[in-house]
Amino acid sequence: MSEVDFDFDHQRHPRLFIPNFLSLQECKELEFIHKSCSSVGYRPNVFSTTLSHLIATNSSHFIIPFILIRERLKDKLEEFFKCEYELFIEFTGLISWSKGASIGWHSDDNRPYLKQRHFSAVCYLNTYGKDFSGGLFHFQDGEPTLIMPKAGDVVMYTADERNIHSVDEITEGERLTLALWFSRNGSHDEDTQLISLLSQHLLHKSVADSYLPLPASSNMYWFSQDQASDYRFGFNICWARLHVLGYDTYISQDSSCKSDVSELLVKPVRLVRGNELLDQEFVNILHALQVVHFYCWEGSALQTKVSNIDSKVVKLTDVQREKISGLNSVLLNDVAFVSRVFHGMPSKEKGCICFDWTGIVAAAAAWEDYAVKLSKQIHLQLPYWKMHESIYNVQLGEYVSHNRQFQEKSDF
DSSP states (O other), rough: OOOOOOOOGTTOEEEEEEETTHHHHHHHHHHHHHHHHHOOOOOOOOOEEEEHHHHHHHHHGGHHHHHHHHHHHHHHHHTTOOOOTTTTEEEEEEEEOTTTEEEEETTTOOSSGGGTTEEEEEESSSSSTTTTEEEOOOEEESOOOEEEOTTTTTEEEESSGGGEEOOOEEEEEEEEEEEEESSSGGOOHHHHHHHHHHHHTTTTOOOOGGGSSHHHHHHHGOOOOOOOOTTTEEEEEHHHHHHTOOEEEEOOOOOOOOOOOHHTTSBBBEEETTTTEEEOBSSSSSHHHHHHHHHHGGGGGGGTGGGGGOOEEEOOHHHHHHHHHHHHHHTTOHHHHHHHHHHHOOOOOSSSSOOHHHHHHHHHHHHHHHHHHHHHHHHHHHHHHHHHTSOOOHHHHHHHHHHHHHHHHHHH
């Protein structure tokens, strides 16, 4: 990993480019989290996954993969810009730009309510020309003038007018980044708010209760060209992301195309592919979506396990097929529009392994093991975060040692 800081122009346009800062495994894990948890973003054709959104949707355990990455980014940024121990993380989020998204020349502090942002870090999680086209990053002045996104690369820069930049329109696929902003103002410390939300959310929840996802309000998943929430136009992004991977969903409970969309989001669902229905129920659409994208992420590693797995698949009846069609007419509306927004590069792999129902069943079990493991970690580390008012990686030995010392003092 070699850094490129362009020293000859550092004073006028302070910025740092680091290739391969993140591993491909880290990029893929964050891609899995985003594509299975994201909501409608802050700009047209943009989708986002914030840490507060993960907490609100009972997916707070997914914060764990961010922690070491945040620490490494903060350490490197403070070292390069010579502001050790001065910075707070103001925002952490996964942001994807789909076809049609772009942004013109701007600085990241260009609004009165953004003046607390002093530094920016953009981590590219997928690659220009392979996963998407368009979406090139430009600096208005200084070097480099152009950044061609590549999975694992990071660019850091001051958030002020010394680093005015733009992003070209996405013409195909979905461009995915991890974005962080840093502030010298402790009152804008993201961790303080997140720890408060976590404390409230996990207060009376066991590990078993804290990893099954619960959808947010339906308008947070409703995408339309003009960002309107009118259900006659646009589509639900959870149903849409499954659709572009070749899946439909079947709701066996009483529901129809006249059902409220919010109600449909929380009903148990089963996966459908072609004329086949998997006879395994998921607690809701987010659960099904997370399992399918887990299969896309880790499916090849599950191949050794599928030989011992029995998947019960049944043929769809005409009544079931009609019901699915009715739901799709409400939740997907214009299928061609869905494909334009979410379909990947036409000549490239779609990022998912060869489909097999036994693989999906194996992925459901492996997803649960993964989620439980992360949930245990967040339950273990939260008391330490509360004590230090900071989210960081707590070594298990350190945590146990501290608890033992605390217990010994309490005995006197």
